[in-house]
Amino acid sequence: QVQLVQSGAEVKKPGASVKVSCKASGYTFTIYDINWVRQATGQGLEWMAWMNPNRGNTGFAQKFQGRVTFTRNTSISTAYMELTSLRSEDTAVYYCARGLVGRGSGTYFADYWGQGTLVTVSS
């Protein structure tokens, strides 16, 4: 069965960086995108980015430009999200999710999600 398993919770100081991993299993890693979505405590979902694990290209929300890097290791079916210059507003649960375009439909959606990784930024 399809699974996305994320790395454990992190506590970081302001200005530091964090790297979250997302290990995929149960499907061919390079065929589907990996999306990253975050959710601050008690708040809604905020879409961050997609990454194509085959080619390594990405698309992301403008607000994260310059602070976020997405990479992957196809040999171990794992995607990574690194966020730098952390500030308190980055405290959130970060989710990875498998992204795809619906067959015959054209819409882009995320069908399987990781369990989430809590990143806490605090001095």
Add this chain to the structure above:
Amino acid sequence: DIQMTQSPPSLSASVGDRVTITCRASQRIRSYLNWYQQKPGKAPNLLIYSASTLQSGVPSRFSGSGSGTDFTLTISSLQPEDFATYYCQQGYNTPYTFGQGTKLEIK
């Protein structure tokens, strides 16, 4: 960026009720609209994509409709496990923005 606006922000209903949640896009997005359900402490779960296509395994009491800018999610007969927060998301272009969510609570 496309803005997604859901209404109502919260909703109280009883088991067996029929409920409808609406989602409006700030520009036309054809039928490129998805719905997710999220329960506390859990990851979102895809319910519907392409405005009306039910994801595999999702009960048939869930349905979606709409195109262009206006969309609805309907639950025909609420079950206890349906009390959760629901999000719409546009799948038309990057960034794939979400609505702010609708929290469905037990009356």
